[in-house]
Amino acid sequence: xxxxxxxxxxxxxxxxxxxxxxxxxxxxxxxxxxxxxxxxxxxxxxxxxxxxxxxxxxxxx
Numbered sequence: 001x002x003x004x005x006x007x008x009x010x011x012x013x014x015x016x017x018x019x020x021x022x023x024x025x026x027x028x029x030x031x032x033x034x035x036x037x038x039x040x041x042x043x044x045x046x047x048x049x050x051x052x053x054x055x056x057x058x059x060x061x
Contacts, residue, residue, distance in 0.1 A: 001056040002038030003045065005031050008052040015044035015053060 009030035016024040016031060023037035045053045
C-alpha cells in the first residue's frame, strides 16, 4: 500500500520536488500520490512541513 497525503496538506509542493519516482502531483485541493508509481521510500514524509503524509502502516479510522 503506498503512502497517502491527508487533508492536512498545505499544498506547499515540498513533497513533489523530493519524490524520486515522480509519484506526487498537484491535485485539485491538495497534492496526491500515484499509487502505481509510489515505492514507499518515505522521502516525502521526511520533507512534509505539516506531517500530512502517512505511510502504509497508517490505518484510516
